[in-house]
Amino acid sequence: MKYIPTLLADDFAKGYNIKLLNADTYCWDYPLVYNDGAKRMQFVYLGEITERGKEYLYIRSHLADFSDKLNAMQLLREAELCSLSSICLKPYTLSDGTKVEGVYVQSIFPVELALQNKEAFLNVVHEVANRADAVEKKYLGIDK
Helix, strand or coil: CCCHHHHCHHHHHCCCCEEEEECCEEEEEEEEECCCCCEEEEEEEEEEEEECCEEEEEEEEEEEECCCCCCHHHHHHHHCCCCCCEEEEEEEECCCCCEEEEEEEEEEEEHHHHHHCHHHHHHHHHHHHHHHHHHHHHHHCCCC
16 A cells, blocks of 8 residues: 555544555544534545556445345435445455445545545545445444
8 A cells, every 4th residue: 555554644643543454455443523412433444446547545434235124215315415425336255255245435536636635535534434324324223
């Protein structure tokens, strides 16, 4: 990882719970504070990808595995509130080998822009965390 340690240096110094999970992914237990004083945490995963020779930050938060319990209409309505992120499905494999599709809030953000404007980068991280937490709280009744 070339950029994320630099972008998160101040947040590491503040003692935020940010861990390197593997060579490709950091996990930030991102703190959210609501207007009513409620505090919640949301896992946000950060990685770096290269697409067509350009470098991007891959910022995402897992909501749930897709199932009949999820109402697609509600997810689409919630997606309308995303401005810098999106709600999507992404296939992955569980530790037991089962293939599933996860529901994520994600953003692909240009590294160049993040390096020029760290506040914009942190706004994207916040939106991903906030949207994921809102969906979990409102529609799933969980806090992961």
